[in-house]
Amino acid sequence: MSTKSQFRNPNAPLNYVAGLGRGATGFTTRSDIGPSRYAAPAEGEGAEGEAAAPAGYVAGRGRGASSFGGAAGGPDNEADNYSEDNYDEFAGYGGSLFDSSTPYEKDDEEADKIWVSVDERMDGRRKARREEKLKKEMEKYRAERPKIQQQFADLKETMKSVSFSEWEAIPEIGDRSLRHKAKQTRYTPVPDSLLERAQAENAKVAVLDSSVQGATPFGGDTPLGDLNQIGNARQQILNNQLSHMSESVQGQTVVDPKGYLTGLNSMRGPSGFSLGNVKEARLLLQSVTASNPKHAPGWQAAAQLEMLTGNLSAARKIIMRGCKECPESEDLWVNAAKMQTGDKAKLVMAQAAKANPTSVNIWLYRAHLEPEEAGKKAVLRDALDKVPGSVRLWKALVELEDPDNARILLGRAVECCPTSLELWLALARLETYENARRVLNTARTHFPLEPTVWVNAAKLEEANQETPEKAASAAEKIINRACQSLRKGNVAINRDQWFKEAEGAERSASVLTAGAIIQEVLPVDVDPQDRKRRWMEDAEAFISRGSIACARAVYAVMTRHFPKKKSVWLRAAFLERNHGTKDALFALLRTAVDKEHCPQAEILWLMWAKEAWLGQDVEAARKVLESAFENNRNNEQIWLAAVKLERKNGEVERARQLLLRAREQAGKHERVWVKSAKLERQCGALLETAHALLTEGVRLFPKSAKLWLMQGLNEEDLAARGGPAGEAHARNAVQVYSKGLQQCPKSVPLWLAASRCKEKKGGDKARAVLERAVLQVPRSPEIWLERVRVEMRAGSHAAAVKHMANGLRECPTSGVLWAEAIRMEPREKQKSKCVDALKKTEDAVLVAAVAVVLWRDSKIAKAKSFFQRCVSLAPLYGDGWAFYHRFLARHAPEEVAGLEERCVRASPTQGEHWRGVRKDARSEMSVLEVLKATAKRVGSQCPE
16 A cells, blocks of 8 residues: 555554644543444454554554553563563573463473473482482581581580589589670769768757756656667567567467467468368368267367367367267277377277277277287287177287187187188197197088188198108198089189199198199199190299299199100209209109100200219219110210210310211211311311311211311411411412302301401402302391401501491391491590490390490499390300400409309300300310400400
8 A cells, every 4th residue: 555545544543642742632532432342353454454463562662662461561571572681692582482371281281291200200310319419518518517416425425424413513604794794883972961961860869958858747847868778678678578478378489469460360280271261161060060960970070170270179079079979980989099198098998898899999999009918918808708709809819829828719719700711720720730630620611612721731731741752642632632522512623723822832831732732733724735835834933933842843743744745854854953953853854864754855864964064973974975875876966965075074085086986876967077176176286187077077068167167277277387388278278268158158157267368368359258258148247347347457447437337237236237336436436326326226245345335434333234234135145244254353353253153154155255265275165264264355345
């Protein structure tokens, strides 16, 4: 379209306002606006048919104008901001490609989810590396700048042992801040005129002016004198009056005239109640006693109230009135007597007995008030005249009499009280044997279903028979008749009740009666298939309660019912060994290994031989083992026990001959070859013989890790002699360990021995062996400990710390690793390491290490408790006994003997230093000798 045609277009241009150039103001009418909604323009055209403006176009934006959607620079314009502020050299113009009007479809949502998952996946791939890097940076930062809490951790631990007196002795820090300091006081001189006026105002006039003095009533002038003296005299008179008042008030020494009435109002009784409430309680109780005078608790409460307020006389009067109103109340009479003293109390109880002649409580309290024994007897005899059927009165009187008079009284008592079992039994105990039998027979007629009568009859027979056999027979006969009588009377036999009777009989030294009860009652209410288990439980229960004779009786019954059960005989033997005599133990074991019982139970033979040897009877032990050989041909345990017996007694040649016969007759047992080689190695000079035995042993038992280990150690001992032969033996040792590991790849001792052998030639080879060992046995604390120690011996502390961390991660409850970790820490950090370790595990090795740390810090009491805890947790841990022995030798020498006795009884076999001493010994050592040698060996780890 041409310019002319555009000029002639009748439609005004967009935003045209007529006369705007000459200052006119345009206005718009409703006719100019038109309808509220315009018709939608055709596609590609504007509102009036013109071509549509480009997307995002706003007229006048270049000169700062805004669109109808909002102000300039608003949200609608931010996406199309093409200014230099919104331009980046790399990314171009900022903003979103799509504005809020663009529809958000499912495809867009799915695409967003895909991109979010991609971002999360990429972030997850870097997360572990990022977190590890952050953790290392934090550890490095904390190592360089530790927290104050970590710096003072050891000092905080020591504050636990600060006593109260030490805490109180800490001086106060005081306030050093300027905020609370008092400001300096400035003094201004006071004028003299002010001081003179104050002196004049406070001056006292001692003499009145003559013009003021008055005349006397008689017309004469009398001077008054000094006023100060008059005031002093008045004060003295008042003091005398107050002193006289204080003396007239009972129970008071000082009278405060101003606070006297206030003190009365605030006075409280012994129970803490206010005296203001006493009046209300008194009125209430008065109404109770007045409305119901026969109510004894009301009188008693009223008397108690007066007692609480300190008015004893009123309380006595009230309770006596109550006794008159309620003469049958025992409590009132007894409380009335308690409020009286001396003879008055006796008079009150005499009145009470007269009012209640059949009251047992009144008679007993009346006897209690008598100071002399004769008076008590007289009162009780009077009481029995009134109340002959009272068991309590008879018992009280019998307790005051001598045995002869008591027997006479009990004879009369059972006539008056035939239903009292206690009186019958007491009479039977005081009578002679024949009379006691008659008394118990009479008692049985009154109590036919009472087990206690039968039990006392059995005790009586046991105590009066000539021989133990007759006593046992009589007791069994009586208990059997008792059970039959109860069954005839349709009375169920209660096992628990009879067991209590048996325990009571044992406590009264009637052991045969207890055994008879157990023998008769034990099978009751027990199924045949459950007998062994139930009877074992019963025996253990008796032992736990200290009833050894009852437990012995249970095992006697079990050995008769289960003569072929080795476990039953073994339990009975343990009982005799721990609580019986040597003779009883030997008799039991002799019966147990009889041909009719358990002759093939080698553990019983070995126990018998060991106990004989411990009793210093070597010949008896040899005879026992010979009998064991006859009944157990080619038994490995018996062969080795015989060898040990000869070795312990220094008979090396006899032990060697026994081993030779054992290899010939029981050569299929691996332990025979091990013991043979060990005997030769302990002899020292016979390593070649041991070499031949071990070579043959590994040929016969290629899967025996112990034989491979001993052969390797034997080769190392031969190599230690030096020379060309020594070098050959050193090479052989390496080959032996290599072959042994091929046969036994899971043997930890074999890996450790191979590593130490390689370490003699260089640390790198030992590391290689231990790396292979970790692959084969990844969760072995001993292998990880050896890796740490190899690095420590090589001087690589960092590598040792790394291996220790890996080992604790693989074996978090290993005591040996935690103990080594504590020793690796500096001294100031060992306490915190101990706390962390004890949270993870409570192993005996760890407890011993913690005890050593406490010992080094001079905490003797705590260290002793931890040592005791160690030997209690693991009695077989020999190093713990050694540390404890060294500790007591320095701080409590008087307790060393007891510790040595406990250690010998425990016979420990474990512990790194303990096993080292045993292996280094060239001769057989006793437990006590090993303990002392190990205590010397661990000295390097103990404080000086």
